[in-house]
Amino acid sequence: MKQYISEQTTRAESLFRSFMKSEGLRCTSERIDVLQEVYRSGAHLDADEIYSRLREKGTGISRATVYHTLDLLFRLNLVSRIDLGHHHTHYERVLGVANHLHFVCQRCGKVSEAASSQLDGMVEKLCATHEFSLGSFSLQVFGECLDREACTFRAGKENAG
């Protein structure tokens, strides 16, 4: 698994470098840092979490740059935006995790994931039918954990709105 993430991170980085070159944009260390943070964590982070993690690692990045870079990565379809019901955007890597969805419990706020082998194909088929070029997609399911013992997670930042 660790191997796999590292592989996708490298792949994302090299894709990013060619995108940048073809668009006449610059590959700054800040941009690479943001890309790596999203890819290595493998979780759904919000802009502030990315900012804090990078600052903790000693990167002197600013919030403005984090937001700018996330916009850029989103436009290039290297990260996807997801709405977990917290009234602010979360970001997630695209490469290597296309076929999954999020369950958001409206009672305890917990976010869990599920993979589906069908999902990817289905979205691709729908895009083809509707003349749409697929960049990224996100599927959120809101509801409640059925396992009431598991439904206890509470943390300020992670609770459903």
Next chain:
Amino acid sequence: MKQYISEQTTRAESLFRSFMKSEGLRCTSERIDVLQEVYRSGAHLDADEIYSRLREKGTGISRATVYHTLDLLFRLNLVSRIDLGHHHTHYERVLGVANHLHFVCQRCGKVSEAASSQLDGMVEKLCATHEFSLGSFSLQVFGECLDREACTFRAGKENAG
């Protein structure tokens, strides 16, 4: 179609009334107004659009009440929250439109919809497997219109971020 929407609006309203009764909450005219606005429009509106539309109709509702009510309707799974990449939440009716998804063009900002007969069943199956009780779901696909002539839509509020 108009007949169908009206039917779903009535169904939503009566469901809403029983929910309210069972929870000991009150059916105020403001709450009914918000519910009807979302159901009758049939589109994905944001909180401010709902507020403006109701004000234009002469309803003296406040923004605070619109937000409170949308929270309530979301918790009751009568409306769903969707993220169309505009950094603020849009709302959509749940009853009668479960099996559809949104295409968001990152170039022109246009949002279009597609229905899928498989989608609903697939999400239900995944919920069952993962011990999750389905309230509502939303699927957004970000990418670009392939039909370049159609890809021209530009309007401040509706552009992709």
Next chain:
DNA sequence: CTCCTTGCAAAGCCTTTGCATTTAC
């Protein structure tokens, strides 16, 4: 050398909150 990018701080926008008033039941 150019002009893209960064960082800071301020501004902007959406959403929530506190409190007095109103209202559904």
Next chain:
DNA sequence: GTAAATGCAAAGGCTTTGCAAGGAG
């Protein structure tokens, strides 16, 4: 009559923007 809901305005929190300084190509 009483607890719940509304409305206003202010506060809060996430995101964007303007501009000077810095840096990649």
